[in-house]
Amino acid sequence: MKRIGITGIAGFIGSNLADRLLSAGYDVVGYDNLAYGVREQVPDGVEFHEVDVRGREIYDLFERVDVLFHLAAKNCIADCQEDPVETADVNVTGTVNVFEAARRAGVGKIVYAESSALYEGSQSLPTPESDVCPESFYATSKLAGMAFAQAYRRFFETRTTALRYFCVYGPRQDYRRTIPPVMSAFIINLLRGRRPVIYGTGEKRRDFVYVDDVNDFHLRCIEDRATDGHTFNLGSGVNYSIGELFAIVADLLGSNLQPEYRPDLPGEARENLADISAARALGWEPRTGLREGLRRSVAYIKGELSKIA
Ligand SMILES: NC(=O)c1ccc[n+]([C@@H]2O[C@H](COP(=O)([O-])OP(=O)(O)OC[C@H]3O[C@@H](n4cnc5c(N)ncnc54)[C@H](O)[C@@H]3O)[C@@H](O)[C@H]2O)c1
Structure with a gap:
């Protein structure tokens, strides 16, 4: 049985993903500092760790994880505009720390959450994955996380898939x-x-996309090697x-x-x-x-x- 890790598991997408994975027979371990998430949303059957993705504590907690979904983030655009430093701390430093902890623990693959906010300045509609043009602090933090993920792939051959969610x-x-x-x-x-x-x-x-539809693609990221090394828009079109x-x-x-x-x-x-x-x-x-x-x-x-x- 594959063991799947989820950072941000107490949040909206993470908790829905956990439910879906449990019902598909996966073993699920989750991480969240409950900054925005709700403990009650973490389904029974999940091994839950209340932990901050920026801390060293996560280094011991990714052992035996086959695929890690990195969803934890500060993601309200207006809040991120108010506090760019905290935004960078959670979304950039937190992401690097997760990639590093995963590398040291030998995690097989990381699927990480980017955002359609990366297309804020784009003039192309519908927007393809190539048209990255962030403007807000939130989008800029996701761009930096993306660059670090690419560096991990380049230098450590980390298997990754990046998901650009639209409005889930x-x-x-x-x-x-x-x-x-x-x-x-x-x-x-x-x-x-x-x-x-x-x-x-x-x-x-x-562009609104329903969370179960997004979960269909999450399952592909675990099972289908064709998703490795690629970035995918997830919207409804x-x-x-x-x-x-x-x-x-x-x-x-x-x-x-x-x-x-x-x-x-x-x-x-x-x-x-x-x-x-x-x-x-x-x-x-x-x-x-x-x-x-x-x-x-x-x-x-x-x-x-x-x-x-
Ligand atoms: N929901 C959307 O429409 C949407 C769109 C684009 C991108 N995203 C991205 O998808 C991911 C999940 O989004 P969501 O809608 O489920 O958000 P959410 O706010 O519901 O969940 C995020 C979770 O991360 C946790 N978290 C925040 N900072 C943390 C930290 N330092 N350490 C540990 N846990 C921390 C929060 O407590 C929360 O439970 C995020 O990365 C977000 O940027 C979401």
Whole structure:
């Protein structure tokens, strides 16, 4: 049985990945300092270590790991704009430390999370993997992490796959933080009878991809050697405006509340849209339509609220 490690396991993508791996029969070990993640989201059956990826403690904890998913990061763009030093510390130093710990422990492969934010300044839509053009501090930190990963591949022959997630959504996406990701923010506010905030005019367009579809590709990264040494965009290849997204969520919840418009948040791109031909060439296809994915997200947040009601 393969042993799979996940940094950032208490977060949105990490906890969903852990569930999927356990149900596929893998042995899962997870690492998280709970800076943004939630302990209760780490599924039973995971060997969990509460640890910071920047620390030396991780050096003893990657033993016997066959494939490591490095997902831990500081990733709210607005927070990263506020604190570039902390952003670099977690996303750059933390990433190098993870690569080094993995090298010393003899981890077979690292799959690491980059971001569509790397395309912030790109003019090409849909954007191919080659068009890297970061602007924000968050994107810049991911660029530095990417360069270190490439150096590990070059000098230590570390097997790697880089994943550029677009806007991943689904159950367990954080709805608790001050400015949650846009979908969770719409759902939680409408459920609470509050007017959700749209930053900007609602015309920004985003490529949303459902978390289970992303997990389909995660499994390929473990099993398919053709993913080694490559970078893949993971989006749906279709984008929606924030206004269109709001209309679908409001319709699903039967709400007539109108959004409140506020000035743009700093560092956010106008539009993103993934060119997913590289992932498709390996047989991957996003399966979940936006309305169906949102229905599941709504069901999740309703379930969470009923627990605290
Ligand atoms: N969700 C998306 O749409 C999206 C898009 C692009 C890229 N990404 C990237 O994917 C990865 C996972 O994103 P997510 O949405 O699950 O985020 P998340 O915030 O839900 O999860 C990140 C996890 O990392 C943990 N963490 C942060 N700093 C840490 C540290 N120093 N040591 C140990 N653990 C630490 C947090 O506690 C959290 O549980 C991140 O690298 C993110 O940048 C996500």
